Amino acid sequence: MIDLKVLRENPDLIRSTLKKRGVTLDLDEMIEKDKERRTRITEVQELKQQRNALSEEIGQLKRQGEEPAELMAQARDLAHKIKEKEDNQREIEQKFSELVQWIPNIPHDSVPVGTDAESNKFVRGMKTTPKTDFEVLPHWDICEALSMLDLKRAPKISGSRFILYKGMGALLERSLINFFLDLHTTKHGYTEIFPPILNPTDCLYGTGQLPKLEADMYRCRDDAFYLAPTAEVPLTNMHREEILLEKTLPIKYVAYTPCFRREAGSYGKEVRGITRVHQFNKVELVKYATPEQGYSEFEGMLSDAEAVVKMLELPYRVMLLCTGDMTFASAITYDIEVYAPGMDEWLEVSSISCYEQYQARRANIRYRKPGKGVDFVYTMNGSGLATPRTFIAIVENYQTKDGRIRIPTVLQKYMGTEYISK
RNA sequence: GGAGAGGUGGCCGAGCGGUCGAAGGCACCCGCUUGCUAAGCGGUUUCUCGUCGAAAGAUGGGACGGGAGUUCGAAUCUCCCCCUCUCCGCCA
Numbered sequence: 001m002i003d004l005k006v007l008r009e010n011p012d013l014i015r016s017t018l019k020k021r022g023v024t025l026d027l028d029e030m031i032e033k034d035k036e037r038r039t040r041i042t043e044v045q046e047l048k049q050q051r052n053a054l055s056e057e058i059g060q061l062k063r064q065g066e067e068p069a070e071l072m073a074q075a076r077d078l079a080h081k082i083k084e085k086e087d088n089q090r091e092i093e094q095k096f097s098e099l100v101q102w103i104p105n106i107p108h109d110s111v112p113v114g115t116d117a118e119s120n121k122f123v124r125g126m127k128t129t130p131k132t133d134f135e136v137l138p139h140w141d142i143c144e145a146l147s148m149l150d151l152k153r154a155p156k157i158s159g160s161r162f163i164l165y166k167g168m169g170a171l172l173e174r175s176l177i178n179f180f181l182d183l184h185t186t187k188h189g190y191t192e193i194f195p196p197i198l199n200p201t202d203c204l205y206g207t208g209q210l211p212k213l214e215a216d217m218y219r220c221r222d223d224a225f226y227l228a229p230t231a232e233v234p235l236t237n238m239h240r241e242e243i244l245l246e247k248t249l250p251i252k253y254v255a256y257t258p259c260f261r262r263e264a265g266s267y268g269k270e271v272r273g274i275t276r277v278h279q280f281n282k283v284e285l286v287k288y289a290t291p292e293q294g295y296s297e298f299e300g301m302l303s304d305a306e307a308v309v310k311m312l313e314l315p316y317r318v319m320l321l322c323t324g325d326m327t328f329a330s331a332i333t334y335d336i337e338v339y340a341p342g343m344d345e346w347l348e349v350s351s352i353s354c355y356e357q358y359q360a361r362r363a364n365i366r367y368r369k370p371g372k373g374v375d376f377v378y379t380m381n382g383s384g385l386a387t388p389r390t391f392i393a394i395v396e397n398y399q400t401k402d403g404r405i406r407i408p409t410v411l412q413k414y415m416g417t418e419y420i421s422k
Numbered sequence: 423g424g425a426g427a428g429g430u431g432g433c434c435g436a437g438c439g440g441u442c443g444a445a446g447g448c449a450c451c452c453g454c455u456u457g458c459u460a461a462g463c464g465g466u467u468u469c470u471c472g473u474c475g476a477a478a479g480a481u482g483g484g485a486c487g488g489g490a491g492u493u494c495g496a497a498u499c500u501c502c503c504c505c506u507c508u509c510c511g512c513c514a
Contacts, residue, residue, distance in 0.1 A: 041472050045483040052483090055495040059440045068494085075494035243432055243469085245449090366469095368432065371451040374469080 001361035020323040033096045040089040105358040108332040114322030125317030138342035139392045140273040168420045175414035180283035188304045190254035195234035198225040203237040206363030208329030227260035231284035232381040240363040250289040282386040294378035298354040305350045315339040342396035347389040352382030
């Protein structure tokens with residue numbers, strides 16, 4: 001949720017935001033609705049003020065033993081009028097808030113303007129793709145050969161775009177999750193959370209998946225739950241409707257969860273292998289911070305995620321996403337991409353976003369500044385990391401000429417071996 | 423799933439139709455005092471939405487789990503829902 005003051009006082013800022021993001025919304029309608037809404041509020045308030053004065057008077061007379069029938073009749077009339085006006089006002093309020101939910105966050109000044117990934121900006125890391133001295137197999141081939149994935153049987157259970165890990169593949173997956181969690185809890189100071197991942201509508205509005213991404217999520221038929229598309233949802237909603245103490249900030253959480261995405265509209269893209277799937281594992285980082293702490297904590301989160309690819313010794317680069325490639329609620333997003341030589345592609349393994357106060361406004365997450373009132377917190381999150389593509393990168397980068405896979409040093413203690421072979 | 427108890431400010435906790443935005447405590451902030459790692463005393467401080475104002479602030483509405491209702495008037499009464507606790511049942 002944007003700050004409504006901006007809508008009133010500086011609508012051009014929002015207009016330029018919409019333009020930068022390539023979003024079309026009827027802003028004038030919203031501004032109009034907002035005005036109407038405030039007029040109605042004032043009307044209702046005036047009536048209530050009258051009623052309160054009358055009630056007060058009646059109360060006093062009654063205490064003196066009188067029975068002010070006429071005043072009471074007057075008050076009754078007022079009460080009817082109030083009810084009518086109030087119903088109407090609530091309706092307008094409702095419509096307005098539905099409209100306003102569609103306004104995306106205002107991008108940070110450093111975010112490049114553009115319509116798609118072409119305009120993303122290289123920040124650091126590897127500039128060119130590394131060369132290998134032999135033909136590297138794409139992950140689907142090497143993993144079949146080493147019985148790490150069962151690409152034939154996954155569809156039998158759940159359909160296309162589901163992963164069935166097997167044997168050393170399953171162990172590698174589990175090892176990655178454990179390595180990520182251990183690193184962030186012991187080295188980076190995050191508190192581990194293992195949250196529920198069936199989340200109600202309110203939570204998805206809170207983090208900004210709804211209303212926009214409705215079609216991209218799985219929904220339960222008999223209960224009002226969505227399957228969380230990311231642990232960001234439970235982790236960020238943990239403190240919804242709370243006023244936190246300033247001294248408790250920043251709060252840093254890490255959680256492993258499976259993530260569920262319908263990937264509606266992506267048919268035909270990236271069909272081969274396990275780059276784009278309906279269910280995947282991810283270790284997610286979430287922070288709550290004060291606005292002052294905000295951007296340094298955000299940079300810290302980026303380096304926490306970056307530490308993972310560094311330790312895995314994968315070729316990677318950090319990209320700053322342009323306005324058109326960023327999600328709706330984000331003010332700024334970095335992607336970490338790793339290179340997969342078998343596919344000859346850069347794969348996004350982490351997306352680190354700062355929402356400033358956008359999510360906090362929606363989920364009503366505030367903090368108290370001692371002696372200086374309350375304000376919304378900054379929220380941010382980042383993958384640290386998502387497994388399928390990390391898995392791909394390992395399998396493709398660590399292939400040996402003789403068809404084995406060497407295990408990255410940091411994973412060896414989790415895997416109990418140095419190589420995966422037939 | 424059944425029975426009972428309960429959900430009040432940042433936290434704990436009183437209140438059970440009008441004088442209650444809510445005693446008291448903790449915490450916070452501001453003073454003062456004392457001066458063996460810190461304590462004592464006094465004071466302040468709920469949140470939210472309108473309106474006016476550059477702001478400080480002024481003024482009004484609302485909020486006691488959520489929603490509906492009764493009433494001139496609801497934290498207090500009624501109904502529905504949610505959640506927590508205790509007991510029983512069922513069950514991975």
